[in-house]
Amino acid sequence: MFSKSDAHDYINDLLQFDLAHGREPGTWYKYHNHVYGVGYLAQKMADVLGNVNSEKVWILGVMHDAGKIHERLERRFHGLIGYDFFKDRDFDIARISLTHSFHFNHIPSYDKVERMFFGKKEDYEFVKDFLEQHPANEYDKIIQMCDSLANCSGYVTLEQRGEEFSQRYGIPVPDYMACGANQLKDYFDKRLGCDIYSLYSELPANFMLKSGGDYK
Numbered sequence: 029m030f031s032k033s034d035a036h037d038y039i040n041d042l043l044q045f046d047l048a049h050g051r052e053p054g055t056w057y058k059y060h061n062h063v064y065g066v067g068y069l070a071q072k073m074a075d076v077l078g079n080v081n082s083e084k085v086w087i088l089g090v091m092h093d094a095g096k097i098h099e100r101l102e103r104r105f106h107g108l109i110g111y112d113f114f115k116d117r118d119f120d121i122a123r124i125s126l127t128h129s130f131h132f133n134h135i136p137s138y139d140k141v142e143r144m145f146f147g148k149k150e151d152y153e154f155v156k157d158f159l160e161q162h163p164a165n166e167y168d169k170i171i172q173m174c175d176s177l178a179n180c181s182g183y184v185t186l187e188q189r190g191e192e193f194s195q196r197y198g199i200p201v202p203d204y205m206a207c208g209a210n211q212l213k214d215y216f217d218k219r220l221g222c223d224i225y226s227l228y229s230e231l232p233a234n235f236m237l238k239s240g241g242d243y244k
């Protein structure tokens with residue numbers, strides 16, 4: 029299993045890779061804040077829930093978008109890129125790469141996610157089979173939840189995250205996505221015994237980078 033320090037090293041290597049491939053240094057904060065934001069919220073949830081390993085869930089949170097940086101270069105669904113990177117090294121990271129985008133490990137029909145898969149139907153079929161063989165466990169669900177709540181500058185509501193999605197892609201949030209995210213929030217609000225948003229005030233903020241030249 030990857031350690032916390034392996035995860036930090038991996039993210040730092042990604043930064044170097046991305047800078048070498050034209051990344052504007054002042055935009056690195058977006059990726060950094062999102063993945064570490066997912067890690068810290070996931071860890072907090074684990075502390076309250078008590079049924080998952082909080083160090084493991086932090087690592088999965090930080091690593092869930094391991095394939096994202098290569099997505100635009102390879103034009104391939106980032107979940108599969110991360111899966112291929114890690115399938116022989118750390119199966120839990122490989123798994124979270126594939127599961128984090130699909131609430132409760134349910135994948136919609138191909139026509140709804142064709143763009144996410146860059147039109148590669150064979151990739152879709154592989155992910156569909158994988159998800160059918162791996163029903164959602166608690167780690168999958170926690171990272172799916174946190175991925176919907178941590179953005180590039182902090183923690184937001186599902187509505188705010190939906191708004192961002194619409195602006196970025198120029199389309200309304202698809203029903204399957206909004207519905208899955210709301211069901212996950214209901215699930216965790218009950219399990220946590222509180223509104224998940226109330227955990228935000230207990231999370232660290234010192235890991236966040238500012239926009240601009242801050243990328244170290």
Ligand SMILES: [Fe+2]
Nearest residue numbers: 062092093175
């Ligand atoms: Fe993410």
